Amino acid sequence: MAEPGRSGSEPVELTERPEEEQPPRGRLLASVSGFFAEEGARAVVVAMVSTIVFFGVAIALVVSSPNWPKLKSQFFSAEDFSASFPDVLRGFWLNIELFFWAMLVIPVMAMLVAVMRSLRGPAFFPFRLLAVVFTDLFRGIPLYLLIVLLGFGLPALDLGGLPNGVKFWGIAALALSYSAYTAEIYRSGIDAVPESQRSSARALGLTQWQALRFAILPQAVRNVVPALMNTVVSLQKDVALISVLGIRDAVREAEIYTSRTFNYTSYVVATLLFLLISVPLTRFVDWFTGRDRSMRSQSQV
Amino acid sequence: MTDDSPKLVLEGVHKSFGDKQVLNGIDLAIDDHEVVCLIGPSGCGKSTLLRCVDLLDPIDAGSILLDGVDITRKGVDANEVRRRIGIVFQSFNLFPHMSVLDNVTLGPRRALGVRKAEAEANAMELLERFGLADKADEYPNRISGGQNQRAAVVRALMGDPDVLLLDEITSALDPELVGEVLSVIRGLAERGLTMVLATHEMGFARDVATTVSFLHEGRVLESAPPAELFADPRFERTQQFLRRVSEAGRL
Numbered sequence: 015m016a017e018p019g020r021s022g023s024e025p026v027e028l029t030e031r032p033e034e035e036q037p038p039r040g041r042l043l044a045s046v047s048g049f050f051a052e053e054g055a056r057a058v059v060v061a062m063v064s065t066i067v068f069f070g071v072a073i074a075l076v077v078s079s080p081n082w083p084k085l086k087s088q089f090f091s092a093e094d095f096s097a098s099f100p101d102v103l104r105g106f107w108l109n110i111e112l113f114f115w116a117m118l119v120i121p122v123m124a125m126l127v128a129v130m131r132s133l134r135g136p137a138f139f140p141f142r143l144l145a146v147v148f149t150d151l152f153r154g155i156p157l158y159l160l161i162v163l164l165g166f167g168l169p170a171l172d173l174g175g176l177p178n179g180v181k182f183w184g185i186a187a188l189a190l191s192y193s194a195y196t197a198e199i200y201r202s203g204i205d206a207v208p209e210s211q212r213s214s215a216r217a218l219g220l221t222q223w224q225a226l227r228f229a230i231l232p233q234a235v236r237n238v239v240p241a242l243m244n245t246v247v248s249l250q251k252d253v254a255l256i257s258v259l260g261i262r263d264a265v266r267e268a269e270i271y272t273s274r275t276f277n278y279t280s281y282v283v284a285t286l287l288f289l290l291i292s293v294p295l296t297r298f299v300d301w302f303t304g305r306d307r308s309m310r311s312q313s314q315v
Numbered sequence: 316m317t318d319d320s321p322k323l324v325l326e327g328v329h330k331s332f333g334d335k336q337v338l339n340g341i342d343l344a345i346d347d348h349e350v351v352c353l354i355g356p357s358g359c360g361k362s363t364l365l366r367c368v369d370l371l372d373p374i375d376a377g378s379i380l381l382d383g384v385d386i387t388r389k390g391v392d393a394n395e396v397r398r399r400i401g402i403v404f405q406s407f408n409l410f411p412h413m414s415v416l417d418n419v420t421l422g423p424r425r426a427l428g429v430r431k432a433e434a435e436a437n438a439m440e441l442l443e444r445f446g447l448a449d450k451a452d453e454y455p456n457r458i459s460g461g462q463n464q465r466a467a468v469v470r471a472l473m474g475d476p477d478v479l480l481l482d483e484i485t486s487a488l489d490p491e492l493v494g495e496v497l498s499v500i501r502g503l504a505e506r507g508l509t510m511v512l513a514t515h516e517m518g519f520a521r522d523v524a525t526t527v528s529f530l531h532e533g534r535v536l537e538s539a540p541p542a543e544l545f546a547d548p549r550f551e552r553t554q555q556f557l558r559r560v561s562e563a564g565r566l
């Protein structure tokens with residue numbers, strides 16, 4: 015029989031010992047070349063040819079369309095590209111800055127909420143309640159609405175002591191919404207740690223807080239690293255929503271350019287800039303998740 | 316408190332989960348240096364009893380006295396009590412993200428405020444004694460089940476507990492690893508550590524226990540020295556249980 019409180023399942027072994035195994039860089043290269051490794055050289059040739067044919071046909075179809083010249087001049091014009099690039103890039107730095115601040119606030123606020131929610135005992139009821147209200151509220155409001163409400167509403171209230179800047183409230187909206195999501199991710203990680211681990215920690219005489227801090231949270235965070243990293247990718251894009259507040263970020267700059275010239279190339283510039291960050295980030299997350307998974311299956315003795 | 320008063324006393328301990336009455340008036344007195352083996356069919360409440368003694372589950376009624384002091388009373392610092400009682404569970408509950416040494420020193424360092432160097436010196440001494448010195452820097456998933464379980468015993472012993480509780484600590488082990496863990500427990504018994512252990516290993520209970528207590532329907536049906544209880548159980552229930560166990564080849 016298992017111990018009470020555990021549904022009979024053995025604790026999942028989550029440990030990993032990366033150091034001795036292979037330096038990460040070696041693994042990255044290995045996994046890229048591993049893409050083709052098994053099939054050998056012929057497979058590489060087949061893959062290349064079919065890729066060229068596939069994309070060649072796709073591009074040919076687009077370019078041969080009767081509307082292509084018009085589309086090209088409106089969305090892919092070289093002059094407009096270089097004309098709008100400096101402004102959009104400057105705006106993009108603002109996106110990066112907002113992303114940076116949000117990234118500083120979110121992990122901390124989310125952890126706070128998750129910990130509050132997993133405290134036990136009647137004395138902590140108000141904390142749990144607060145955490146539940148927080149997550150329900152900020153997960154329930156569409157991010158766009160939250161940005162508008164906070165960004166236009168709160169500065170208008172002119173509350174003493176609080177910053178009035180639209181930028182501040184934009185970041186606050188992002189941080190609140192993403193903290194609510196991230197707190198739930200943390201919480202799922204905490205719940206995945208077997209109950210017996212908590213018992214073991216308490217049995218050592220650790221306080222509830224110490225048990226969380228030293229025994230539960232390190233395992234919980236490790237459980238959810240891939241999910242957290244996906245959230246980062248999505249945050250990086252959602253930062254663009256702040257442009258609704260009139261902040262001159264990349265999207266706003268693109269919009270301004272378009273309204274002046276009736277040419278949409280500036281939006282393509284903004285798109286490319288976002289892709290420049292999010293694609294490598296996504297690749298990294300995929301690689302990391304794969305590595306994480308293979309390491310866990312190795313450690314399952 | 317006098318010297319010959321029992322170390323640990325359970326008086327009318329009741330515990331239920333929902334409608335299910337698991338402990339139904341447990342009475343038990345355990346003297347210093349005694350080794351009490353709890354036996355009984357699966358689900359009779361052995362684990363629950365041990366968890367209640369370590370205050371991991373609150374009891375509904377009755378009292379538990381450690382050195383004559385009721386530890387289930389309101390206002391008792393549960394963390395303080397847990398530091399005086401060690402417990403080892405059935406499945407290895409070392410923390411997987413920490414090395415053996417960190418696992419073993421976590422309690423002393425965080426709960427007792429012992430300095431790192433001192434805690435590690437103590438830990439190494441104990442690990443040495445249990446043949447684990449060379450595993451100090453390993454992670455739990457890199458060592459065998461038996462080594463895990465011995466490390467868990469070391470961890471429970473680090474605070475120098477008054478009483479050690481062991482919950483079927485060999486039942487999740489491969490048969491060839493059971494011996495090494497049992498011999499560790501035997502060694503502790505010889506050193507006079509007060510222990511309460513739930514076990515299905517009747518041979519071991521006979522060997523190491525000073526008292527064997529048979530649990531039935533949430534009560535201690537009978538308690539006696541092993542020679543007596545195994546040879547000549549007083550109750551029909553006990554006989555039945557022992558017969559079933561011996562048919563299963565575990566006696």
Ligand SMILES: Nc1ncnc2c1ncn2[C@@H]1O[C@H](COP(=O)(O)OP(=O)(O)OP(=O)(O)O)[C@@H](O)[C@H]1O
Nearest residue numbers: 015018019332337356357358359360361362363364
């Ligand atoms: N947290 C819990 N919630 C609900 N029921 C529980 C809980 N813990 C234990 N029980 C129930 O209490 C009863 C006694 O469980 P316990 O684990 O103490 O038995 P046991 O004697 O240790 O059995 P085994 O020999 O199989 O380990 C069982 O019926 C079990 O289902």
Ligand SMILES: [Mg+2]
Nearest residue numbers: 015016361362
């Ligand atoms: Mg049990």
